[in-house]
Structure formats: C-alpha cells, structure tokens
Amino acid sequence: MILNNYKTILTIKETIDQPMSVFLLRDFHQKITMNTLDDPNTSGRFRKKEEAPIHVMDQQDGVVLHIPPPANRLPELVTQLCDFANQEQGKVFIHPVVKAIILHFWLAWLHPYVDGNGRTARTLFYWYMLKHKYWLFEYLSISRIFLKSKQQYQKAFLHSEQDDNDLTYFLIYHLRAIRLAIRELQDYLKRKQIEYRETLSLLRKASWMNHRQQALIQHALKHPDFIYTIESHKNSHRVVYQTARADLLTLAEKGCLEKIKAGRTFRFRIPKDLPKLVSPE
Numbered sequence: 608m609i610l611n612n613y614k615t616i617l618t619i620k621e622t623i624d625q626p627m628s629v630f631l632l633r634d635f636h637q638k639i640t641m642n643t644l645d646d647p648n649t650s651g652r653f654r655k656k657e658e659a660p661i662h663v664m665d666q667q668d669g670v671v672l673h674i675p676p677p678a679n680r681l682p683e684l685v686t687q688l689c690d691f692a693n694q695e696q697g698k699v700f701i702h703p704v705v706k707a708i709i710l711h712f713w714l715a716w717l718h719p720y721v722d723g724n725g726r727t728a729r730t731l732f733y734w735y736m737l738k739h740k741y742w743l744f745e746y747l748s749i750s751r752i753f754l755k756s757k758q759q760y761q762k763a764f765l766h767s768e769q770d771d772n773d774l775t776y777f778l779i780y781h782l783r784a785i786r787l788a789i790r791e792l793q794d795y796l797k798r799k800q801i802e803y804r805e806t807l808s809l810l811r812k813a814s815w816m817n818h819r820q821q822a823l824i825q826h827a828l829k830h831p832d833f834i835y836t837i838e839s840h841k842n843s844h845r846v847v848y849q850t851a852r853a854d855l856l857t858l859a860e861k862g863c864l865e866k867i868k869a870g871r872t873f874r875f876r877i878p879k880d881l882p883k884l885v886s887p888e
Contacts, residue, residue: 608643608726615639615730616745623738627692627731629685632714635730640723649721653685654678661718672765675718688713692735707735708781712767712774729753747788756784803828815861819844820854824863827877835864835875 615638637651644650656678662671676684692710711732718724729750736744753760763780767773810821841851855875859866864875
C-alpha cells in the first residue's frame with residue numbers, strides 16, 4: 608500500500624492539469640489498489656447491479672453505517688461528481704480545501720467500487736489540493752491520521768449522512784486531521800534539522816576529513832538520492848583525478864559513502880543511515 612500511495616502521488620502530479628473524469632478516477636483506483644484487492648477483476652470498474660449490494664458496516668459490531676446508491680445509477684452520479692470537481696467558482700465561493708473535503712465525502716458516499724473506495728476518495732482529495740497549488744499536501748500523511756482515528760472518521764461520516772447530509776461534522780473532522788498531519792510534518796522537520804546540525808558538528812570534529820569531503824557530505828545530507836562520481840568531485844573542487852579518487856575512496860572506507868560498481872568506474876551514494884563520523888583511532 609505504501610508503494611501504491613507513492614505511485615499514485617506521482618500520477619496525481621502528472622494529471623493535475625487534466626479535468627476530472629470517470630477515466631481518471633478509474634486510473635486512480637487501479638493505482639491505489641494494485642495487488643491489494645481480493646478480486647483483481649474489480650480493479651478500476653464500478654460495482655455491477657448483478658453483484659451483491661454493498662453495505663458499509665462497522666467492523667466491530669456489524670452495524671450498517673451506510674447503504675450506497677444502486678449500481679445502475681453510478682455512471683450518472685459519478686459524472687455529476689466530476690462536473691462539480693471541474694466547475695469554476697460561481698457566485699458562491701467555496702474554499703478549495705472545503706471543496707476537496709466535499710469531493711472526498713461525495714466519492715466515499717457513492718462507494719462506486721467494490722473495494723478501495725476510501726483510498727480513492729483520499730486520492731481525489733489530494734488531486735484537488737495539488738491542482739490548486741497546495742503543494743505541501745504532497746508531503747502530508749493524512750491517511751495515517753484517519754487510521755489512528757478510524758472510529759471518529761466513521762462517526763463524522765455517519766453524523767453528516769444522518770443529519771440530511773450536513774457536511775459540517777465531516778469538515779470539522781477532516782480539518783482537524785489536516786492540522787494534525789501538518790503538526791506531524793513540522794515535528795519531523797524539526798527532528799531532521801536537529802539530526803542535520805548534530806551531523807555537521809560531527810563533521811567538524813572529524814579531523815581525518817578535509818574540506819572537500821566535508822562539503823560533499825553536507826551536500827549529500829541535503830540531497831540523499833544524489834550519485835557522486837570521481838569525475839564530478841574532481842570538477843566541483845578543481846582537483847586532479849587522483850585527489851578526487853582518494854577523497855571518495857576514503858569516505859567509502861569510513862562508511863560515509865557506499866561504493867557502487869558501474870562498468871569500469873565507481874559511483875558513490877550516501878548510505879540510508881549515515882554512520883557516526885569519528886576520527887580514526
């Protein structure tokens with residue numbers, strides 16, 4: 608599921624300039640549910656009228672929480688949802704965050720797929736947010752907040768449905784989830800800043816490391832996916848090949864870089880967990 612989430616975010620970023628459609632939703636559903644459905648044949652398609660009716664139930668006590676619309680109405684109803692998603696602001700202004708939450712609720716309420724409706728509804732929410740330049744949401748894990756408070760999510764949905772589809776309950780819950788996700792991201796960034804400062808402090812204490820090596824590690828900490836070569840290091844610091852080679856090989860020997868064989872040459876990358884930098888004994 609984590610891999611599916613990542614692939615789906617990439618798909619969202621590639622499609623934010625497209626209008627919402629039944630076909631785009633189908634693509635989202637296929638991506639977010641890949642290799643996770645009990646019946647792979649249900650991927651990307653709506654429920655069929657000949658299939659057993661879907662009742663959304665509380666998994667703990669079996670109480671029916673929601674009965675979605677019949678399958679034969681889904682093409683019409685999902686088209687209406689897509690039209691709303693593509694509709695420009697009219698006389699009544701709807702804030703993009705509010706509209707994204709409405710789309711989330713709407714698709715979950717329609718429950719057009721046999722399984723994976725919640726994940727697809729959250730994907731639709733992310734698509735609308737990124738489409739409207741809320742780029743930070745690419746890095747927010749709202750789904751984790753939902754999983755932590757699954758009962759609250761169900762209650763917010765149920766209260767909205769039972770109160771003549773008054774979405775106030777769901778909006779409040781969703782906005783709180785967004786706030787918590789932002790707080791989690793801020794905490795994560797603070798931890799990374801502390802780790803970065805501590806690593807820089809260790810770098811300065813590593814007497815065996817020259818200024819070129821320190822500069823490379825500082826760059827690697829900010830660009831963990833970057834691949835270094837002897838040639839790139841040589842050009843960056845305007846040193847001869849042998850000096851650049853010695854710099855990188857020493858870093859690899861100390862565990863600060865991973866050496867990868869690429870044909871007749873070597874490439875270097877930062878380890879997933881950069882080891883503690885210490886002076887040699």
